[in-house]
Amino acid sequence: MIGTLHQVCHAVETIRTVSCYREGMLIDAEQLINYQRCRRRAYLDVYGDLDQRDSTNDYVLKLVQDSQENQRTILSKLSNQAIVRPAHASKDWQAAATATLDLMRQGVDRIHQGTLLTETGNGITLKSNPDLLVKQSGISDFGDWLYVPTEIKLGKRPKLEYQVAVAFHAMVLAEVQGAWMETAWLMLRDRGTYSVDLWEVLPRMQEILAECIQMIVQQQEPEVFIARSRCSLCHWLSYCHAIAKTDYHLSLLPGVTPTRYTQLQALNLLTIKALAETKPSHLELLPGFGKEAAYKLVRQAFSVLHDRALLIEESLQPVSSNPVNQYLELPVQVAHDFIAELLPTAPIELYFDIEAEPTLNLIYLHGVLVVDRPANTQTFYALLAERPEDEALVWQQLLEVFRRYPTAPIFHFCPFEVQTVERLAKLYGTPHSQIKPLLSRFVDVHERMTRLVTLPVESYALKQIARWLGFEWRDPSANGAQSICWYAQWLSTGDRAHLDSILTYNEDDCRATHHIKEWLVGFLMKTIADQSAELA
Secondary structure (H helix, E strand, O other): OOOOOOHHHHHHHHOOHHOOOOOOOEHHHHHHHHHHHHHHHHHHHHHHOHOOOOOOOOHHHHHHHHHHHHOOOOOHHOOOOOOEOOOOOOOOOOHHHHHHHHHHOOOOOEEEEOOOEEEEEOOEEEEEEEEEEEEEEEEEOOOEEEEEEEEEOOOOOOOHHHHHHHHHHHHHHHHHHHHOOEEEEEEEEOOOEEEOHHHHHHHHHHHHHHHHHHHOOOOOOOOOOHHHHHHOOOOOOOHHHHHHHHHHOHHHHHOHHHHHHHHHOOOOOOOOHHHHHHOHHHHHOOOOOHHHHHHHHHHHHHHHOOOOEEEEEHHHHOOOOHHHHHHHOHHHHHHHHHHHHHHHOOOOOEEEOOOOOOOOOOOEEEEEEEEEEOOOOOEEEEEEEHHHHHHHHHHHHHHHHHHHOOOEEEEEEOOHHEEEEEEEHHOOOHHHHHHHHHHHHHHHHHHHHHHHHEEEOOOHHHHHHHOOOOOOOOOOOOHHHHHHHHHHHHHOOOOHHHHHHHHHHHHHHHHHHHHHHHHHHHHHHHHHHHHHHHHH
């Protein structure tokens, strides 16, 4: 059975330290979403020093604009139905709530971005702003009708965090109108309308809300934990990352997940030095580890502690069942054969990088750096779709560049380029007989690097590795997200400066891949030769 608002907050009813919270404190659905992604962000949004926040980057602004455009598109499809937005002064929540309540009492069919307020009884106000309140038959305090909340999201999947937000709207709405609804709705880009099962989601939402209230009322500041995929767009990233760097926090080590971190804490392994000096066998049986993960994590800590690259010796096993003896016999030849197989060095080599716009399902740039060793030249080809409809044209241009150098290995970083080539071949009907030999030429530098070497880096992303090796981008702030923003700005303004920025960034990505490959070949050659000399 679904509990009432007061039952939801029962877990924190005993918390009465009034001095711990700010007067007029609010919790809304956005804060609950942030709490699920990162409790520390939800805490800092209330108590953090606003001057410590990062400025909003272009990509976040683009996501906001895309979300607004998605809302307009969906609402335009409902234009045959009356949709009313409450009139009120900006940021005056009480006035907004009063205006919304007036519309609900009138029985307006659809209310866009209304405001619902209710108190928890312990100094916190819950504020709900559902994208739509839709009138349905039923019994409420208003009469023989009630309202059901609907959220419009840019995402394509009904993520749990979205469903929790809808359940939050439903709970606050139930308090305001004095009646529960049976279901609530998500409207998703491309997927359409999704029914949220409140009976299933509400208990989870209630638990999250109670935990969030407790954290805020008791001012329980969560520990820093850096997770790249989760933290990359957060406005507290620089602040938290600086703390983590100062403390040499283990979350900065690749492979330290929240689950593994909990296990390391239980063993009092709280520093990089302590982890680097631990025997992998002590970690193997812990939940979330295993033999391989334990070995990799200890080696990663050792690499960071001593700031040096380490050869992963077991990766040499394909050379020989007894590679040490083989080194003693033919050290130089073994090294050459081994490296040539995994990282071929050819007279002409291609370095390939793609720029894509996921929301448009568009590949707008293929960048190819041609390294001609005999001629001592490097030539960059920028195959750019200046209009989205040019994607097919630049795909054919890419194939022509590849045909021009029929035996050259094609180096790339991560699987995306190969996956994209396979997808575009199917999309544009390129014969498999053309694609199969092409795919055999691809060499994933990221896969080779992570298989062969451990580096003292925070992640094995292109920029982290290349910068540790001394390579720098001409625009230090450029990244894949910024490239997407530049392309959107080009489409909207026609300013070619945005295209120039994309091309510079993409060329630098290709050159960074080349830089990493060259370093890796040299490192392997030297390390294997040194080890062979020591064993001789």
